[in-house]
Amino acid sequence: MTSNPENNSSVEIRPIGSLQSCISKPDGSAVFTQGDTSVMAAVYGPGDVKPNKALMDKATVTVTYKPKIGISGVREKALERMIRNTCETVLLTTLFPRSSVDIIVQEIQDAGALLACSINAACLAMINAGIPMKCTVAASCCMMGKDEELIMDPTKEQTKDAECVLTSAIDSSAHSLIASSMQGSCSVEQYHKLMSVCQKACDKVFEFYREAMERTLSKP
Template identity: 45%
Template sequence: MLSDNKENETQSIRTLSAELSNLSRPDGSAIVAQGDTVVQSAVYGPVEVRPNKELPDKAYFDIVYKPLTGLPGCPEKLRERVIRNTLEATLLVNLHPRKSINLILQEMQNDGGLLACCINSACMALMDAGLAMKCLVAALNAVITTEGDVLLDPSLKQEEEAKACFTFAFESINHEVITSNTQGSYSETEFKKCLEICRSASMKVFDFYRECVQRRFSKEIDR
């Protein structure tokens, strides 16, 4: 499953590829690659909840982020929190009171835009699990280079050399901002420019989601 690939253009995203339901045990799973950044995610839910986590009005949304090596530290915890809050806003957690929805993310390869890839991978896994969501989310990464140019979906090297780095997540209805996280210092106009570029690129991610799901179900009908 491939989307359009124009790697040399600065305003296009790297090749997106994904495989849904690649794991047999979870209720939903997805492995998503954005260029060389790869994240595997799996969803179990709604399942039995631990008594101390039980919420009377909604499902408890638990998320575990596994880094490539070592134990999760402060940066991973921040990432985990951002991913959880982003997806919890889209999930209809009120449909499953006293239950738990568990999402596990495993970083497979990091070549820049890890947070964005995590959010996209998690969203596809939730979609694959068939959990009711009010909208989808697409996350994009962009940097401002030291020359002041905007570079969409950069590699890790470009990210490290950049003046400022942005990650945005948009919802699929009005394409408004759900999540924003930035590094480095930048002006308000630079911020708005990046936001708009990422917003228009988010359409490509939503199209990709649609294509993935269509292909997956058309295969099953063919059989």
């Protein structure tokens, strides 16, 4: 397995950073950066929901993905579905029936692992909003190149030569798979190898979450 050339270890990902409460109007917000990739997420709610979208037994979760430039298309709709399905899984939506949790994700810079960074930004924003969650979620990306070379946290440039790119979202409680997205194709054995790399990368993200929360709570 090969790590990103920016790193010096096969179990490291590009440098991670975050900024919480970066916008005043939403109930929660966060910027998540990984290498040169940067995503901002804002969370509103639980709040009022339109009657035609209200669910009697749980909150309605909506996700709007905004590209860096241009208008949303098929790519953005696919990202919205993945982010929404992931967030719905970890949110305690049954505590807030007939309400809405709205998540806005803004792409700032895409230098690789955009979907993973978007999920991580949304998770930090939900934590910042104080919405009850079953657990947190971390997402990561791994690619398989030529000769079955595995690259953890590949850059956008590296994925141009990928045979397969896997993005996986893992929960913090059971460390089980919540959602995954794959571009390209691979064998079952290769998939398990990719998943193993993604899980190692997600562990690094969970570690970052803990450190970020400790820094936030320690502020006067």
